Amino acid sequence: MTKKPFGVNLTLLPSLNPPDYAAYARVIAEEGVKIVETAGHNPGPIIAQLKKANIVILHKCTTIRHAKSAIKLGVDFLSIDGFECAGHVGEHDLTSFILLGRARQELTVPFIASGGFAEGRGLAAALALGAEGINMGTRFLCTAESPxxxxxxxxxxxxxxxxxxxxxxxxxxxxxxxxxxxxxxxxxxxxxxxxxxxxxxxxxxxxxxxxxxxxxxxxxxxxx
Amino acid sequence: MTKKPFGVNLTLLPSLNPPDYAAYARVIAEEGVKIVETAGHNPGPIIAQLKKANIVILHKCTTIRHAKSAIKLGVDFLSIDGFECAGHVGEHDLTSFILLGRARQELTVPFIASGGFAEGRGLAAALALGAEGINMGTRFLCTAESPxxxxxxxxxxxxxxxxxxxxxxxxxxxxxxxxxxxxxxxxxxxxxxxxxxxxxxxxxxxxxxxxxxxxxxxxxxxxx
Structure with a gap:
């Protein structure tokens, strides 16, 4: 769909038959992907593997505690996912208004906001709360270009x-x-x-x- | 605590022994209170009673559907309470990011944002999303003036x-x-x-x- 650089998402979920995530990470590095979004449980080994290949890592979190752990693991920036997000919302039901404000107070790396964004006003609100940008997914599903x-x-x-x-x-x-x-x-x-x-x-x-x-x-x- | 004008909150809750809300509303009018915040179940009769006394009414809602009903009942403006609010959060778990954006699209009266506000950045975010202002309660509990x-x-x-x-x-x-x-x-x-x-x-x-x-x-x- 594009000749421009693109990122890859690697979500580590609990599974009866876990995929070979290390192999995924190896292929990502071999193919020259420059940025990876990680998410999910126990990302330490995968983050270490990707960092060795000089890949920029964005890690997705639904709590400040997980965000701080990810920073210790060496991620470059964070996606702060509020309770309004699609997919995995975490178990603490923390909304973007709360989480973004706390992220600005507590985190030592930049972060973007994820979940519930569909227009410029949402972006403006996220920037006001301290985010560097937003993730917007679902709305792009509805574009003419979306297959x-x-x-x-x-x-x-x-x-x-x-x-x-x-x-x-x-x-x-x-x-x-x-x-x-x-x-x-x-x-x-x-x-x-x-x-x-x-x-x-x-x-x-x-x-x-x-x-x-x-x-x-x-x-x-x-x-x- | 003040000689300045102040508002009164009247929350209509389901109760085994409901208070005499109509008497409350009568006293509010007799005492010359100019603005009342209503909230809760079946506010129609109380809103009608207060409107007869030319009182400005702010009604608190946790859904767009309730907000639209309140507008039909004649409220002057609305408080849109996100899932992050203290007290009654409603049963739909709609966060402020979602509700404020929808309120701006759907409502025909001005609204303020409530729940989870503690600083200027939150106010800026609420304004960006279309609110005219915010409610901030808990933080004021912590002021030197708070008893x-x-x-x-x-x-x-x-x-x-x-x-x-x-x-x-x-x-x-x-x-x-x-x-x-x-x-x-x-x-x-x-x-x-x-x-x-x-x-x-x-x-x-x-x-x-x-x-x-x-x-x-x-x-x-x-x-x-």
């Missing part, structure tokens, strides 16, 4: 502020998705399952189904 | 962004308080009680104990 299904673009544009759902809190992996019949099913299991086995919801929240949503245009096919 | 116990002022100043707790979600009356042994006790009942009777937690969350906190300086005496 996702037209029906999904329309669903995003017509969505209300109440059209997201938080799932997987029970497993301390709380995530914000577009609210649909799949998030309803997950929340029902999450609330009612006596065992609380993650395997009961795994078929609903796997990334394959979520990815299909963008291709087949069916907002109820998976979580995304 | 609350010194230990409570110190507890607020030393508190971290993670030191609040959300209680009473089970009863759709979700409230944010300073996290202490009382909120822990409430959350335990909330999670474990088979009956879910509100009376089980009522002794912990009543306003009398909360008020005592400010007077006796014991942060574990009640919720506040």
């Amino acid at each position: 996702i299904h037209q029906k999904i673009k329309e669903a995003i544009v017509h969505a209300q502020e109440t059209d997201t759902a938080l799932v997987m809190r029970r497993w301390r992996n709380t995530s914000r998705y577009f609210a649909n019949t799949v998030t309803e099913a997950v929340l029902k299991i999450e609330k009612e399952s006596p065992s609380g086995e993650f395997s009961e919801i795994a078929p609903f929240v796997n990334g394959q189904r979520g990815r299909q949503v963008f291709l087949n245009g069916d907002i109820h096919h998976g979580v995304s | 609350i116990h010194q230990k409570i002022k110190e507890a607020i100043v030393h508190a971290q962004e993670t030191d609040t707790a959300l209680v009473m979600r089970r009863w759709r009356n979700t409230s944010r308080y300073f996290a202490n042994t009382v909120t822990e006790a409430v959350l335990k009942i909330e999670k474990e009680s088979p009956s879910g009777e509100f009376s089980e937690i009522a002794p912990f969350v009543n306003g009398q104990r909360g008020r005592q906190v400010f007077l006796n300086g014991d942060i574990h005496h009640g919720v506040s």
